[in-house]
Amino acid sequence: MATDALRAQVAAKWQESFNRLNRSEPGITGLMSFSEAWNIAIEALRPKDLSISPTDTTSSLQRWNAVKPSKQQVRNAFALVNQCRKLPHLLEVFLEEMRKKQPLITREVIMYMESYESTNDVQIVTKLIGRLVEWYEAWMPNPELGLGPIPTTTYTASFHTFLFSILPPTFSAGFKALVETTIRSPPHTFSHLWPIFESLGLIDRYETLIASVGYEFIEAHVKETCQQRWGQPLLPQLRTWMADTVVPWMLSPYARGAKNVDEAKVMMQGVGSRFDFHMHKTLCDLRTSEIFGIIVDYPDSTGALQDLKECMNRVDQRSDLVHALRQTNKRRLLHPGADTKDILAQYVSTIKCLRVIDPPGVLLYKVADPIRRYLRERPDTIRCIVASLVGDGESGDSLVDDNEPIQPLQQPDVENYTDPEWNPEPIDAGPDFRANKPSDVISTLVSIYDSKDLFIKELQVLLAQRLLAVTDGNYDRERRNVEILKIRFGEPALQVCEVMLKDMDDSRRTDQHVQSQKTSDMHPTIISRHFWPTLETSDLKMPGQFKALQERYAKEYSVFKPDKYLKWLPNLGRVHLELELEDRTVDADVPPLEAAFIELFSEKDVWAVDDLMSKVGTVPRSAALKALGTWVDLHVLTEDSEGVFRLLNVTEDTGARAPVPRPGAEEELPSIMSVQQQQAEQMKVYWKFVEGMLTNLGALSLDRIQTMLKIAPGYDRTIEQLAGFMEAARREGHVSVKDGMWKLAR
Amino acid sequence: MATTTAAAEAPGSVTKRLSNELMTLMMSSSPGISAFPKSDSNLFDWAGTIEGPTGTIYEGLAFRMSISFPSNYPYAAPTIKFDTPCYHPNVDLATGAICLDILQDKWSAVYSVQTVLLSLQSLLGEPNNASPLNTDAANTWSSPKEYKERLMKNYRPLNDDKPPAGKKI
Numbered sequence: 001m002a003t004d005a006l007r008a009q010v011a012a013k014w015q016e017s018f019n020r021l022n023r024s025e026p027g028i029t030g031l032m033s034f035s036e037a038w039n040i041a042i043e044a045l046r047p048k049d050l051s052i053s054p055t056d057t058t059s060s061l062q063r064w065n066a067v068k069p070s071k072q073q074v075r076n077a078f079a080l081v082n083q084c085r086k087l088p089h090l091l092e093v094f095l096e097e098m099r100k101k102q103p104l105i106t107r108e109v110i111m112y113m114e115s116y117e118s119t120n121d122v123q124i125v126t127k128l129i130g131r132l133v134e135w136y137e138a139w140m141p142n143p144e145l146g147l148g149p150i151p152t153t154t155y156t157a158s159f160h161t162f163l164f165s166i167l168p169p170t171f172s173a174g175f176k177a178l179v180e181t182t183i184r185s186p187p188h189t190f191s192h193l194w195p196i197f198e199s200l201g202l203i204d205r206y207e208t209l210i211a212s213v214g215y216e217f218i219e220a221h222v223k224e225t226c227q228q229r230w231g232q233p234l235l236p237q238l239r240t241w242m243a244d245t246v247v248p249w250m251l252s253p254y255a256r257g258a259k260n261v262d263e264a265k266v267m268m269q270g271v272g273s274r275f276d277f278h279m280h281k282t283l284c285d286l287r288t289s290e291i292f293g294i295i296v297d298y299p300d301s302t303g304a305l306q307d308l309k310e311c312m313n314r315v316d317q318r319s320d321l322v323h324a325l326r327q328t329n330k331r332r333l334l335h336p337g338a339d340t341k342d343i344l345a346q347y348v349s350t351i352k353c354l355r356v357i358d359p360p361g362v363l364l365y366k367v368a369d370p371i372r373r374y375l376r377e378r379p380d381t382i383r384c385i386v387a388s389l390v391g392d393g394e395s396g397d398s399l400v401d402d403n404e405p406i407q408p409l410q411q412p413d414v415e416n417y418t419d420p421e422w423n424p425e426p427i428d429a430g431p432d433f434r435a436n437k438p439s440d441v442i443s444t445l446v447s448i449y450d451s452k453d454l455f456i457k458e459l460q461v462l463l464a465q466r467l468l469a470v471t472d473g474n475y476d477r478e479r480r481n482v483e484i485l486k487i488r489f490g491e492p493a494l495q496v497c498e499v500m501l502k503d504m505d506d507s508r509r510t511d512q513h514v515q516s517q518k519t520s521d522m523h524p525t526i527i528s529r530h531f532w533p534t535l536e537t538s539d540l541k542m543p544g545q546f547k548a549l550q551e552r553y554a555k556e557y558s559v560f561k562p563d564k565y566l567k568w569l570p571n572l573g574r575v576h577l578e579l580e581l582e583d584r585t586v587d588a589d590v591p592p593l594e595a596a597f598i599e600l601f602s603e604k605d606v607w608a609v610d611d612l613m614s615k616v617g618t619v620p621r622s623a624a625l626k627a628l629g630t631w632v633d634l635h636v637l638t639e640d641s642e643g644v645f646r647l648l649n650v651t652e653d654t655g656a657r658a659p660v661p662r663p664g665a666e667e668e669l670p671s672i673m674s675v676q677q678q679q680a681e682q683m684k685v686y687w688k689f690v691e692g693m694l695t696n697l698g699a700l701s702l703d704r705i706q707t708m709l710k711i712a713p714g715y716d717r718t719i720e721q722l723a724g725f726m727e728a729a730r731r732e733g734h735v736s737v738k739d740g741m742w743k744l745a746r
Numbered sequence: 747m748a749t750t751t752a753a754a755e756a757p758g759s760v761t762k763r764l765s766n767e768l769m770t771l772m773m774s775s776s777p778g779i780s781a782f783p784k785s786d787s788n789l790f791d792w793a794g795t796i797e798g799p800t801g802t803i804y805e806g807l808a809f810r811m812s813i814s815f816p817s818n819y820p821y822a823a824p825t826i827k828f829d830t831p832c833y834h835p836n837v838d839l840a841t842g843a844i845c846l847d848i849l850q851d852k853w854s855a856v857y858s859v860q861t862v863l864l865s866l867q868s869l870l871g872e873p874n875n876a877s878p879l880n881t882d883a884a885n886t887w888s889s890p891k892e893y894k895e896r897l898m899k900n901y902r903p904l905n906d907d908k909p910p911a912g913k914k915i
Binding site: 685688689691692693695696697698707708710711712713 | 765768769771772773780781782783784785786789792793794795810904
């Protein structure tokens with residue numbers, strides 16, 4: 001029930017609205033003119049259907065065309081609407097009209113996108129965007145109408161919202177392809193597209209997509225130009241490329257609306273540094289993934305290392321590099337199939353490479369650790385290092401750079417904090433990182449092991465082998481090596497080697513003296529037992545004239561040096577023989593065992609192997625057969641039946657069998673026990689102790705055995721070594737273990 | 747060491763002698779005898795093992811013994827006794843004490859653990875019945891079957907897994 005008050009209120013409102021529209025015009029003429037203006041305005045804003053060509057425009061449009069109001073009229077109409085404060089309402093009506101017409105655009109978008117999906121042709125996307133912008137512009141309220149910015153903004157926002165709501169998901173892919181085309185084309189080819197993208201709001205909406213196009217473009221370029229090319233630093237080249245290619249492209253999307261160069265610079269700063277960072281990161285990733293190959297190729301890959309170093313400064317991926325390298329090393333290097341020499345070579349290259357990237361050596365320390373641990377477990381590491389120490393130049397690729405000055409091994413020294421150049425350790429250095437100052441490669445290699453004594457021992461073995469292998473009496477090379485090593489390891493360590501060298505000289509002098517007293521066909525090398533590594537002994541006894549020679553020589557020697565006693569090691573000798581047979585003479589340079597056998601054949605012509613063996617002390621049967629085989633090959637002996645040999649005083653045609661060279665039949669190096677063998681020998685002694693304690697003290701734990709073994713002189717094994725040893729003894733059935741207690745197997 | 751007196755030197759040289767003897771004993775392979783220090787900290791206390799010589803009534807049996815060296819060793823004889831009960835004319839069955847001349851008045855510094863153990867081993871097969879510690883054993887010696895029976899009744903095989911139990915009489 002409308003009350004009077006309400007009625008009065010409605011009447012007042014009505015009056016007020018009427019007054020506003022009628023603008024105090026007489027009667028309702030004001031109202032009439034407003035209505036006309038409203039119609040004109042609405043019609044001016046009406047979204048047009050672009051799919052209808054102007055020629056066949058029909059109905060209302062035509063009708064309005066007939067009485068098309070002039071621009072001035074339209075402007076007046078808008079002014080009037082505005083004056084009556086009906087502009088917001090007008091806009092609402094306009095937007096409503098637009099909503100009604102939206103299906104027109106939707107239809108076209110669907111049509112274009114379907115065609116794109118089936119062809120993947122970027123041109124279609126371009127066309128679609130062109131068409132969309134036509135729509136956009138056609139519907140846009142004419143700015144000349146003096147409506148101020150609000151209608152345009154509202155219209156644009158509404159159009160964008162609508163547009164994004166109808167664009168199918170495939171559009172982003174198409175748009176991306178289009179953007180990619182723009183970046184791949186020469187700059188400015190597509191510069192006209194960007195304002196269009198902007199007016200359609202595509203740049204803001206697809207900002208990440210555009211950026212990703214940039215990133216991908218950079219990635220592809222870096223991959224294409226840098227992969228597997230390590231010789232030159234490529235960063236400068238890449239930077240130029242960025243400046244020439246990427247930056248001009250960036251101008252359009254990122255510096256739009258910049259009024260001058262400076263403004264553009266400011267606008268592009270953020271995105272520019274992101275792209276720059278991405279370029280570095282991509283290169284860094286690429287190099288990191290290639291690091292193993294780069295190290296293998298060192299020093300031909302110095303360029304790549306320089307790049308990597310620069311990238312590392314920009315991109316903090318040090319831990320990634322360490323991780324990648326450790327992984328590859330583990331997969332490609334530290335496995336049983338790799339040669340120790342190769343591992344060492346790679347390690348040395350790694351040292352050199354990582355020094356380039358990271359001079360303080362933190363990266364190296366982290367990468368080297370597994371390699372060092374692995375090398376420590378390899379039995380022949382020391383041997384390899386030692387061989388390269390003395391410049392075993394035959395193989396060609398020595399680990400040591402010849403140009404590198406020979407210098408003493410470096411000991412880790414205490415940091416000098418008073419040094420004005422002192423710097424703290426790098427931030428990612430581990431707690432056990434030792435700031436190893438750039439030291440030479442050999443020092444680093446030697447430091448794989450805790451003590452250099454092992455090296456000295458192995459050096460002695462190696463030197464012994466080489467000295468005994470020298471036949472022409474020229475020891476200059478070995479002397480030079482010892483001198484070099486003295487510089488590295490210091491004099492005291494090389495004392496034993498000195499004695500060994502001196503022994504060789506002394507032998508020659510002694511021999512000269514003995515020969516001057518009584519000429520002998522024998523020229524022994526006399527070595528000091530105490531200073532030489534354990535030489536492989538054998539119970540070979542030389543028969544016949546050899547024995548006589550030995551005895552005669554020993555006699556002369558004892559006259560010369562009454563306080564010394566000669567212990568013969570005939571198995572290490574070498575014999576030059578001339579065999580006078582009935583129809584021929586055979587000249588041969590053979591090992592002693594061969595000589596011993598052929599000497600026996602001068603007693604009688606036919607021998608059984610077992611009889612021969614019994615005449616020369618104890619030799620393994622295999623060695624004996626091998627020795628006899630040598631003579632068979634030389635057609636001096638023939639094997640009549642299994643194990644029975646006959647001397648061929650006259651050549652017999654044994655078939656067209658040419659002397660077969662026996663591979664490995666000759667021993668290249670005198671048999672000197674390696675450090676390992678020596679250790680095994682020592683372990684035999686300790687086994688006696690273990691046996692003794694287990695017999696008398698009953699079952700013992702490993703710890704207890706280890707402690708008790710301290711009684712044994714010179715025992716220096718770790719409990720791990722002992723465990724390995726006990727395990728070996730268990731496999732051989734000497735001991736058994738139960739609940740950690742070891743006892744003798746009975 | 748700051749002060750070097752004769753007394754301080756003596757154990758050093760004894761230790762050296764003992765470790766030499768140990769080394770010799772370990773490296774020589776004398777069948778059936780063996781000895782080893784009971785702990786690495788005290789070289790003066792050893793455990794020994796003697797196997798009965800083949801062809802004697804003790805064949806196949808093994809006897810554990812303790813050997814303790816005096817501080818003036820080798821000028822005084824080591825004290826040796828059987829830990830494994832040994833039924834023997836010259837061995838006290840209850841205490842394991844041994845009656846052997848070289849361990850008493852006939853001791854000489856030239857003897858060593860090895861020689862003593864070898865002597866003891868041969869003593870097993872050739873007892874000195876003239877001065878018996880165990881008269882019962884001396885009397886039964888002439889009847890091997892009965893002797894063996896008593897020997898086995900008292901014998902306790904070595905058991906590595908358990909420490910020797912307290913002596914039973």
